Amino acid sequence: MREMLESYVLVFGVGAAVAIGAKRIGVPYNVALVVIGLLLVFANVLPHASLEPDVVLVAFLPVLVFEAALFADADSLREASRPILALAAPGVVISLVATAGVATFALGLPFSAALLLGALLSITDTVSVLLAFRSIRVPHRLAAIMEGESLFNDGTALVLVSLTSAVVVTGHVDYAATTRALLLAIVGGVAVGAIFGWVGAAALRRTPDHLTGILASGVLVFATSLLAERIHASPVIAVVVAALVVGRAARHALEPSRVLALQGFWEAIGFSINVLLFELVGMQIDARMFLTEAGSILAAVLALHIGRAVAVYGCFAILRALGREQIPIRWQHVMVFGNIKGALSMAAVLALPAGLPHRARLVTIVFGVTFVTLMMQALPFRRFLKALNIAGSTADAFDVARARLIAARRGQTELDGMLGTGLLSRAEHAERRAAFQRIIIQSETELRTPEADAADDMIIDGALLAAQKAALLDAARRGLVATETADKEIADIDRRLLKLSVAHGEAASHTPTLPAEEGT
Numbered sequence: 155m156r157e158m159l160e161s162y163v164l165v166f167g168v169g170a171a172v173a174i175g176a177k178r179i180g181v182p183y184n185v186a187l188v189v190i191g192l193l194l195v196f197a198n199v200l201p202h203a204s205l206e207p208d209v210v211l212v213a214f215l216p217v218l219v220f221e222a223a224l225f226a227d228a229d230s231l232r233e234a235s236r237p238i239l240a241l242a243a244p245g246v247v248i249s250l251v252a253t254a255g256v257a258t259f260a261l262g263l264p265f266s267a268a269l270l271l272g273a274l275l276s277i278t279d280t281v282s283v284l285l286a287f288r289s290i291r292v293p294h295r296l297a298a299i300m301e302g303e304s305l306f307n308d309g310t311a312l313v314l315v316s317l318t319s320a321v322v323v324t325g326h327v328d329y330a331a332t333t334r335a336l337l338l339a340i341v342g343g344v345a346v347g348a349i350f351g352w353v354g355a356a357a358l359r360r361t362p363d364h365l366t367g368i369l370a371s372g373v374l375v376f377a378t379s380l381l382a383e384r385i386h387a388s389p390v391i392a393v394v395v396a397a398l399v400v401g402r403a404a405r406h407a408l409e410p411s412r413v414l415a416l417q418g419f420w421e422a423i424g425f426s427i428n429v430l431l432f433e434l435v436g437m438q439i440d441a442r443m444f445l446t447e448a449g450s451i452l453a454a455v456l457a458l459h460i461g462r463a464v465a466v467y468g469c470f471a472i473l474r475a476l477g478r479e480q481i482p483i484r485w486q487h488v489m490v491f492g493n494i495k496g497a498l499s500m501a502a503v504l505a506l507p508a509g510l511p512h513r514a515r516l517v518t519i520v521f522g523v524t525f526v527t528l529m530m531q532a533l534p535f536r537r538f539l540k541a542l543n544i545a546g547s548t549a550d551a552f553d554v555a556r557a558r559l560i561a562a563r564r565g566q567t568e569l570d571g572m573l574g575t576g577l578l579s580r581a582e583h584a585e586r587r588a589a590f591q592r593i594i595i596q597s598e599t600e601l602r603t604p605e606a607d608a609a610d611d612m613i614i615d616g617a618l619l620a621a622q623k624a625a626l627l628d629a630a631r632r633g634l635v636a637t638e639t640a641d642k643e644i645a646d647i648d649r650r651l652l653k654l655s656v657a658h659g660e661a662a663s664h665t666p667t668l669p670a671e672e673g674t
Contacts, residue, residue, distance in 0.1 A: 169429030184279075184428060184496050185528045191432035192525055196441045210505040214427050215312070216379040216393045218498055221424035223305050223397035224371075225405075225417055230298040231398075236479045237299050237470070241489075242306035245465040249276045250314055253461030260453035261519075266321045267512045273314040274503050274520050275458045278304045279496030283535060292544055296485050300492060305398075308498055309391030313339040315502050322511055335386070342387025347395025350378040354396060355403035364415035367408070371416060374400065410648035428497045431504070443518050450515075451522030458523060462493040484542045491538055494531050495524040559597035562590040615650075623647045 168190060176186035231238060253272035258265050287297045317335060321327050354374035361367040375393060382392035404413055466489045473479040503520040506513050531538075566587055573583040623644055630640035 166426065166429060169426075173425070182528075182532055183425070185532050187428060187432045188525050188528045191521070196444075210501050211389075212376075212379065212383075214431065214501050215498070215505065216375050216389060217420075217423055217427055218501060219305070219308055219390050220371075220375045220393050220397045221420040222308075223394045224401040224420055226301055226305060226398060226401065227298065228398045228402045230294065231302040231305075234295055234298040234302055236473065237481055238302035238306060240469040240473055240479075241299075241303040241465065242310050245303075245469045246276050246307055246310045246314065248468060249461040249465035250311075250318075251461075252464040253457045256457035256460050257454060260457055261450050263512065264322075266318070266325065266327075267516070270315065270318040270322050270506075270512075271454065271516060271519065272457075272461060273311055273318045274499055274516065275454065275461070275495065275523060276307070276311040276314065277495070277499045277502055278307050278311075279494060279498050283492045283494065283532075292539060293485075296488065296544070299481075299485075300489060303489075305394050306391070309343060309388050309394055310340065312390045312502055313343075313388045315506075319506055319510060323507075338386055339388040340391060342385055343382055343389070343391030344395055346382045346385070346387050347378060347392035348399065350374060350381070350392065351396035351399025354378075354400045355407075358400060358404060359407045364412040367412055367416060368419050371400065371420070409645050410650075411645055414648060431497045431500050439518050439521060440514075443514065444522065447515065447518045447522065451519055451526065454519050454523050455526050458493065458495075458527075459490065463490050466490050484544055487542060488539065488544060491531060492535065494527045494535075495520070496528070499524060555597045555600040558593055559601065562593040562597065565590045566594075619647050619650055 172186045173183045176183045250272040254268040257268040357370050378392050378396045379389040382389040466486050470481045503517050572578045626640045629635045630637050
């Protein structure tokens, strides 16, 4: 037990270091984690311990989906409901069947096991995609579709994982019973999630502080999941719906400081589980088996993308033919290329029953596919967006102009210092200063636009509010003002900071739609 605890402490420490390093070099943290996970497999430094699948199913999956859905923009998801539902319902089934068909021939798996693999690989994990969307401008609707699909796709796909794993055990498919179970899981999950979301939102409004609010949200997650599982509804769908309801209520009813505390807590928990899942995979996989299955992993990646392409292009072609929705073809390319696996797929495969046929092989293949997609798709994803002319370049132009302005002004300051110390003559000083002044004038001209002014205002306002908050905290600590007075003022500052962060997120995700995007 002590050795296991030491291993976990080591892994969390490594995870923190990896996240810091990934941030510094501009790499998504899940990409860095999967590399570390692979190194742990080959280093064989962790004990090969058995894992109780119920731990993953009950403790990990609900937390991951709750954290992803809690602060999603429910209004934006509602506006993009048609393409989201097309991908999260029929799209998942199409992807599963197409992937399974290819995997049966490419991997030599029985069709039942190939169906299970298809269900596991139908789970989308948009962490890398959404991180890229936050760093560069993309159409707001595209971001909403991909985020919404990920949330609801997870629920549908995980229901299918459960059903197909039963097929692997029994060896046959009862189509009527499977259909009934699928409908019960989806409809029951939505109903349970809506009820618990309403109850949770009411309870959250009545909590006296952020600590009790966080505790109440934790109770909500597991109560929703456990009850949904007891009545054979989908725990994941229930938790997603509950999170959307509670998140929307929290943003409208709670003080901004409590909203920020809630968000920070669940982000930290989600990150910790991501770290732990990659470590758990390292405890389950045999390095020799990983090398043996290298060809199968690449074949599974091929099957995955064929299935995804059939689902995306097929569903949107049908929507377009029905006149219900027209999704630009370049957006569809992004949805296919953005089909990146991550922690949810690994959690789902680790949650499979220990005695399930082909389980060890499925765990190895899913981890391998996760590694390949993160390395080959997540890393170049921003360049892919720019190549398709989807990512806006306005923000980059502002950054370049601002950087040149800062550098030129600093250059002038240094020149003035050199003149004062006699290192430069007045003539040389005037000539060099004039060169910097031309850069300053050009940069200020480029930045003198409504968009740039708004971006600058956000940066300045955020810095000033943060400085005011720090001053009030320090004053309260030193007894210069009453704590109650400081808390009220800080609450007002937090409210303004929250509004500023929401406005900044909307500005980053909204970009003028090019005419070609509507029909190409």
